[in-house]
Structure formats: C-alpha cells, structure tokens
Amino acid sequence: xxxxxxxxxxxxxxxxxxxxxxxxxxxxxxxxxxxxxxxxxxxxxxxxxxxxxxxxxxxxxxxxxxxxxxxxxxxxxxxxxxxxxxxxxxxxxxxxxxxxxxxxxxxxxxxxxxxxxxxxxxxxxxxxxxxxxxxxxxxxxxxxxxxxxxxxxxxxxxxxxxxxxxxxxxxxxxxxxxxxxxxxxxxxxxxxxxxxxxxxxxxxxxxxxxxxxxxxxxxxxxxxxxxxxxxxxxxxxxxxxxxxxxxxxxxxxxxxxxxxxxxxxxxxxxxxxxxxxxxxxxxxxxxxxxxxxxxxxxxxxxxxxxxxxxxxxxxxxxxxxxxxxxx
Numbered sequence: 001x002x003x004x005x006x007x008x009x010x011x012x013x014x015x016x017x018x019x020x021x022x023x024x025x026x027x028x029x030x031x032x033x034x035x036x037x038x039x040x041x042x043x044x045x046x047x048x049x050x051x052x053x054x055x056x057x058x059x060x061x062x063x064x065x066x067x068x069x070x071x072x073x074x075x076x077x078x079x080x081x082x083x084x085x086x087x088x089x090x091x092x093x094x095x096x097x098x099x100x101x102x103x104x105x106x107x108x109x110x111x112x113x114x115x116x117x118x119x120x121x122x123x124x125x126x127x128x129x130x131x132x133x134x135x136x137x138x139x140x141x142x143x144x145x146x147x148x149x150x151x152x153x154x155x156x157x158x159x160x161x162x163x164x165x166x167x168x169x170x171x172x173x174x175x176x177x178x179x180x181x182x183x184x185x186x187x188x189x190x191x192x193x194x195x196x197x198x199x200x201x202x203x204x205x206x207x208x209x210x211x212x213x214x215x216x217x218x219x220x221x222x223x224x225x226x227x228x229x230x231x232x233x234x235x236x237x238x239x240x241x242x243x244x245x246x247x248x249x250x251x252x253x254x255x256x257x258x259x260x261x262x263x264x265x266x267x268x269x270x271x272x273x274x275x276x277x278x279x280x281x282x283x284x285x286x287x288x289x290x291x292x293x294x295x296x297x298x299x300x301x302x303x304x305x306x307x308x309x310x311x312x313x314x315x316x317x318x319x320x321x322x323x324x325x326x327x
Contacts, residue, residue, distance in 0.1 A: 003075065005039055006068040008032050009047065013065050016054025073139030080142075080305030083120070093307040094123040096132040096141035098220040100245050101294075104268045106145070109315045116314075120307050128218050136299050142308040143298045146220055150297040158296045158312070161319055164263045165224070165290045166277040167202060170255035175210060176276055186274035189266050201281030204232040211239035213248050213257035221245055221262070224292055228260060231289055232280065249275075262292075 001009075011021040012032065022029040040046050047061035057065055076092050083091030093113075097106065102124050114122060125132070125141050129149055135141045137154060144150075150157055166189070169175050176183060182202055188195045214236060215222045229236055239257040242248035245265055252259045253275050266274070282289045296312055298304055 001064070001068065001071065005035065006071050006075075008035055009039075009061075009065055009068045010072060012036065012048065012055070013057055013061070018055075069138065069140065077139070077303050077305070080307060081303065084306040088117050088120060088306060088310065090119045090121075091305065091307050092121045092123065093305070093311060094125060094141045095311075096125045096127065096135055096144040096146075098129070098132075098146055099126045100220070100265065101145060102126050104270075105264060109311070109318055112318070113311050113314055117307070117310070129220050129223075136297060139299065139302055142305055143296050143312070145294065145296050147224065148293040148295045149223060150295070154300060156298040156300050158298075159293050160296055160315065161294045163292045163294055165228070165260045165292070166263065166266070167207075167258060167280050168249070168252045168261040168275040168277055169258045170253055170275050172255045173258070173276075175258065179278070182278055184277040184279070186266050186271075186277065189263055189277060196279075200279065202278045203281050204234055207234060207236075207258070210237065211257040212236040213240045213242055213251045213259040214238050215245065215248060216241045216243055219244055221260075225260060228289070231283055260290075264294075 008021065008025065011024050012018065015021040015024055018029050018033050018036075022032045025032065036047060043060065045060045046058050047064055049056045049058055076094070080091050083089070095106075106124075110122065110124070114120070125135060127135070129146055132141070132144050132146065133150065133155075136144050145160070147163070148157060148159070166184070179202070182200045184195050187193070215225050219225075219242070228234075240251055242251060242259075245262070246269065248259050249261055249265060249269065249271070251257065252261070253271075253273060261275075261277070266277070280290065296315075298308075
C-alpha cells in the first residue's frame with residue numbers, strides 16, 4: 001500500500017463520502033474514486049459499501065484501514081526522527097485536546113511555536129477525551145493536553161497547571177438574594193483578589209432545590225461533574241444537558257440552571273457578561289476537590305519526537321511567565 005493509497009483510505013473512512021474525502025485531500029472526486037477502484041481491482045474485493053450514506057467499510061476495507069493507520073503512525077514517527085537530524089527544519093506535530101482548550105487556551109503557544117519553527121507542520125485534533133486517549137494509544141497523535149484522566153500504566157503524565165471550578169449562578173436567579181457576602185465576580189477571579197481566598201462557602205444542601213445544567217458524557221469535563229455530585233452527596237435536579245462547557249456557560253448565564261465552571265473558561269473565554277460565582281464547601285479531607293490538574297500525556301511505548309518535546313518546553317516557559325493564554 002502506497003502512502004497515497006493509505007492517506008486516501010483513511011480520509012474516505014473518516015469523512016464518509018468521496019466528495020468530502022477529495023476536498024480534504026485537495027484532489028478531485030474522480031481521482032480518489034479511481035484510485036480506490038484500482039485498489040479494489042487488484043485486491044479482488046470491495047473496500048467500501050457504496051449503497052449506504054455515509055459509505056461504510058467492508059471487512060476487508062476495515063483490515064486495510066487498520067493497516068493504513070499503523071503505517072501512518074510509523075511514517076510520522078520516522079519523519080519526526082529524521083527531523084531531529086535536520087534541526088527541526090521539517091516534521092509533523094500532532095496535538096490532541098478538547099475544542100475549548102484548542103480555541104481558548106493554546107493559540108498563543110501554537111503561534112509562537114510556528115513562528116520559531118515554520119517548517120514543522122502542526123495538526124490539532126479535537127475530540128472527546130475517550131477518543132483522544134484511543135488516538136494517543138495507537139499513535140495517531142503525539143501527545144494530549146487535557147485534565148488528568150490518563151492511566152499511569154499506559155501514559156506518561158506531566159502536570160502543566162491547576163484548574164479551579166466555581167459554582168456559577170445567573171444574576172437573575174433568586175438564589176443570590178441574601179448570599180451577597182459569598183458572591184464573587186469574574187473580576188475577582190481574573191485579578192486573584194482576596195475574595196477568592198476567604199473561607200466563605202455555599203453549603204451543598206443549599207442547592208437541593210436548584211436546577212442544574214450538566215455536561216453530557218461526550219464533554220471533557222463530564223467525569224469531573226459526576227465526581228463533584230458524588231462527593232457532595234448531591235442528586236442534581238437536571239434541567240438541561242450541554243455538550244460542551246461553553247454552551248453550559250451560556251445556559252447558566254441565561255438562568256436555565258446553575259452549574260460548575262472552570263476558572264480557565266472565566267479567564268480566557270472572552271465573555272462580556274458573566275454569572276455570579278460561589279465557592280462550595282468541600283467535604284472534610286477533600287479540600288482541593290474543586291481543583292483539577294491540566295496535564296500533557298504521552299504514550300509510554302511511543303517515541304517522543306523532538307518537535308513534541310520542544311513545544312512542551314516552550315509551553316512550560318510561557319506558563320511560568322504567565323503568558324500561556326495571553327500576552
């Protein structure tokens with residue numbers, strides 16, 4: 001299987017149509033269709049079932065796709081090894097992360113890396129955390145940046161920063177009445193004011209009558225939400241399920257329910273209007289339960305490329321300077 005055949009099979013399987021695959025590969029639809037037909041003629045069996053939409057792989061097609069992904073991972077690893085010899089003049093860096101982190105948290109570091117190493121091709125893969133772990137395990141991405149949900153036996157973990165979650169309540173919610181001394185503004189959090197360090201907490205039992213906006217299982221924060229409710233011994237009255245943290249934020253801000261919001265979103269989401277924020281009193285011996293680590297995860301069994309190591313070193317330098325997210 002040639003590199004071109006390998007790339008076309010992967011694109012066609014992931015896109016589900018010849019037109020979408022052709023657009024992704026910057027070729028005409030007839031050219032990709034003819035290449036697949038030639039392969040099927042040589043094999044003597046179809047690779048795709050064309051009478052469905054999206055088109056589906058045949059069992060033989062699935063075998064070829066599995067092989068193509070392995071070959072692609074090996075090819076990228078070879079390119080990255082060679083790039084070490086060539087002083088990062090060329091190579092590929094593929095980063096896995098959530099859509100929120102890709103859009104709000106990484107642009108500055110990506111821009112600075114690209115400025116320093118223009119010859120390195122950068123790919124940003126955004127997906128659910130479970131899919132990202134799978135891609136990291138089979139070598140489709142070089143590393144992943146997300147909350148610490150990675151198995152130590154498989155992945156090497158390097159901590160980057162701490163993320164703190166706050167209870168968010170719309171300004172229009174009657175819940176705020178009589179709780180002014182516990183309330184915090186987004187500016188308090190942005191400026192690290194003394195308010196956020198005061199021991200003024202909302203008790204979990206005060207939320208029994210509140211409707212919650214929660215995250216569905218596809219969100220990068222869904223497991224964190226589940227653990228919060230479990231440790232607080234809250235059985236939430238769920239009003240809505242959001243597919244991502246940005247949607248949850250807007251729904252909370254429009255008084256469709258209360259919810260937990262990370263300070264990274266508060267600081268770097270570029271929102272004009274904000275809800276009111278509160279700290280929840282954690283159970284005994286769980287002082288840091290509302291804090292999660294943002295980490296970079298590598299596959300222990302895969303070669304860590306020089307571009308990957310260089311990007312992480314640069315990212316850590318930006319974090320230490322306080323310019324990870326903004327200049």
